[in-house]
Amino acid sequence: NAGVTQTPKFQVLKTGQSMTLQCAQDMNHNSMYWYRQDPGMGLRLIYYSASEGTTDKGEVPNGYNVSRLNKREFSLRLESAAPSQTSVYFCASREPGQGAYEQYFGPGTRLTVT
Amino acid sequence: AQKITQTQPGMFVQEKEAVTLDCTYDTSDQSYGLFWYKQPSSGEMIFLIYQGSYDEQNATEGRYSLNFQKARKSANLVISASQLGDSAMYFCAMRGPGGYQKVTFGTGTKLQVIP
Numbered sequence: 001n002a003g004v005t006q007t008p009k010f011q012v013l014k015t016g017q018s019m020t021l022q023c024a025q026d027m028n029h030n031s032m033y034w035y036r037q038d039p040g041m042g043l044r045l046i047y048y049s050a051s052e053g054t055t056d057k058g059e060v061p062n063g064y065n066v067s068r069l070n071k072r073e074f075s076l077r078l079e080s081a082a083p084s085q086t087s088v089y090f091c092a093s094r095e096p097g098q099g100a101y102e103q104y105f106g107p108g109t110r111l112t113v114t
Numbered sequence: 115a116q117k118i119t120q121t122q123p124g125m126f127v128q129e130k131e132a133v134t135l136d137c138t139y140d141t142s143d144q145s146y147g148l149f150w151y152k153q154p155s156s157g158e159m160i161f162l163i164y165q166g167s168y169d170e171q172n173a174t175e176g177r178y179s180l181n182f183q184k185a186r187k188s189a190n191l192v193i194s195a196s197q198l199g200d201s202a203m204y205f206c207a208m209r210g211p212g213g214y215q216k217v218t219f220g221t222g223t224k225l226q227v228i229p
Binding site: 033035040041042043044045048058059088090092101102103104105107108 | 118147157158159161164205209216217219220221
């Protein structure tokens with residue numbers, strides 16, 4: 001099993017450009033999440049999808065959109081990138097109801113907006 | 115609203131010694147859970163340990179234990195017999211109640227193990 005995969009691993013964008021970060025999991029999890037990690041700020045939730053067909057805003061959703069394409073895939077779109085969106089982006093998944101409530105994380109995408 | 119506070123930006127520990135990483139939390143929920151994750155320099159997030167708010171005993175996983183003091187709203191991570199491979203960022207996190215279970219992270223503590 002690959003677990004949670006993210007593409008691309010690195011990306012440089014110019015201000016105003018758009019792009020989509022891809023995330024897929026092969027663990028048959030219902031819930032998926034997008035976080036951003038900035039220096040000194042830990043991880044902050046951007047959007048989440050509690051189950052296929054549903055999405056909702058997290059702590060810092062402005063400037064982002066998401067699509068839960070199917071149970072496996074959850075994409076994050078930046079419509080018009082800004083330097084403030086320079087960050088490392090993590091996708092995660094989990095199965096609600098299982099005892100440890102652990103989230104499984106992807107390897108991250110390092111995004112730089114110039 | 116949930117809040118996690120990690121007041122130690124960085125810590126040093128001698129190899130083979132034990133170390134405690136502090137975490138305090140704030141929530142008005144009765145049902146919640148606390149996690150610790152490790153992030154090595156390679157960047158991946160590694161789950162270490164979980165404690166539910168109704169669990170009466172402190173969680174342990176190998177060399178990791180979670181010192182849960184509910185009245186003081188603290189959930190400190192204790193690493194026994196530190197190893198060089200323990201050098202990493204450590205994040206405390208909390209989940210709220212409900213099926214969605216939003217997770218809030220602290221700002222992290224950078225642990226460096228000295229030979």
